[in-house]
Amino acid sequence: MVDDRIDGHLDVLKDLYPHTGRGWIVGVTGNPGAGKSTLTDRLITLWRNEQKRVAVVAVDPTSPYSGGAILGDRIRMQRHFDDPGVFIRSVATRGALGGLSRSAVDIVRVLDAWGADVVIVETVGVGQDELEVTRMAHSTVVVAAPGMGDDVQAAKAGILECADVFGVNKADREGVDATVRDLELMIALGRKMIDSRGAQQRLADEHGAAAQPTTPCGGAGDEWVPPVVRCIATRNEGISQLAECLVAHRQWLTASRVGAARVQQRLGDQIRNQMRDALLDAATRDIGPLIDGAVASVASRQIDPYSACEQLVAAFRRPGR
Numbered sequence: 001m002v003d004d005r006i007d008g009h010l011d012v013l014k015d016l017y018p019h020t021g022r023g024w025i026v027g028v029t030g031n032p033g034a035g036k037s038t039l040t041d042r043l044i045t046l047w048r049n050e051q052k053r054v055a056v057v058a059v060d061p062t063s064p065y066s067g068g069a070i071l072g073d074r075i076r077m078q079r080h081f082d083d084p085g086v087f088i089r090s091v092a093t094r095g096a097l098g099g100l101s102r103s104a105v106d107i108v109r110v111l112d113a114w115g116a117d118v119v120i121v122e123t124v125g126v127g128q129d130e131l132e133v134t135r136m137a138h139s140t141v142v143v144a145a146p147g148m149g150d151d152v153q154a155a156k157a158g159i160l161e162c163a164d165v166f167g168v169n170k171a172d173r174e175g176v177d178a179t180v181r182d183l184e185l186m187i188a189l190g191r192k193m194i195d196s197r198g199a200q201q202r203l204a205d206e207h208g209a210a211a212q213p214t215t216p217c218g219g220a221g222d223e224w225v226p227p228v229v230r231c232i233a234t235r236n237e238g239i240s241q242l243a244e245c246l247v248a249h250r251q252w253l254t255a256s257r258v259g260a261a262r263v264q265q266r267l268g269d270q271i272r273n274q275m276r277d278a279l280l281d282a283a284t285r286d287i288g289p290l291i292d293g294a295v296a297s298v299a300s301r302q303i304d305p306y307s308a309c310e311q312l313v314a315a316f317r318r319p320g321r
């Protein structure tokens, strides 16, 4: 009902809302083929072993970027399909303005109400919609892989801002050191450098040299520096370290003032988005033909799009139109 926005779905969401707010929303984002689904599959296993209920929302798996990976996502996670403690849902609502993100936000709420301890949201890190979905997560891991030459690209797309943990996957491949270095350089440029060597050494002592985060899992006061964790999802290596960093991030969120501020901001964003959608729906319903007319006028250059927009807004606000 919620995904298809069938009549009555808002009532369902209203009824469910009091039951939400308990789940931990974890974003898994990154370029197509970086290994997000394989990694998610490993995280599901890890959290299921801790008796957590896990839900997965795979957003837009049919995008042209990932080339119909809906099947890929299912294959990578298929071992969990008949586990009643796991719920996996793909969302591919493209087309309608903002349709993708608003469906995804609502589906996450439904799964939160279902009692998911963790809701993992897998998105391909391209496009505004995906970034919007990522913003809804409490903790986000950005999955990078060596040799994709995409790190700078990712920074441009705003990925850096939403990364709480970097997972450098496919660490069995050549070029992993360069990818880690690039990311660390980006983090250092983007944030104040903190002296991390002490903590790094401690992690290396605890976990061995294999897959330790290259930066410490932890925030100092109001600052969180995203750790970079190497992993090999196909071999289940580095996954528990990655999960530890995510948990550390969650704890930091709870303890710091940033966490509360983020919750406020996220709610504000969601309400504003909902208002934008609702207003646009109402306008389309009330003055749909006028909008079509304005599009035609702009197309034939009789009017500029700015004035057209002003006139449409004025027409929509006119009482008793």
Ligand SMILES: Nc1nc2c(ncn2[C@@H]2O[C@H](COP(=O)(O)OP(=O)(O)OP(=O)(O)O)[C@@H](O)[C@H]2O)c(=O)[nH]1
Binding pocket: 030, 031, 032, 033, 034, 035, 036, 037, 038, 039, 061, 066, 067, 069, 072, 073, 076, 124, 169, 170, 171, 172, 173, 231, 232, 233, 234, 235
């Ligand atoms: N060598 C190597 N291959 C991996 C690793 N993790 C995943 N892969 C492979 O990379 C390919 C893509 O993995 P997926 O998990 O589907 O990647 P994804 O990011 O979910 O892809 P999309 O959903 O299509 O964007 C698959 O063939 C995986 O087996 C890894 O650690 N090392």
Ligand SMILES: [Mg+2]
Binding pocket: 036, 037, 038, 069, 072, 073, 122
């Ligand atoms: Mg995938």
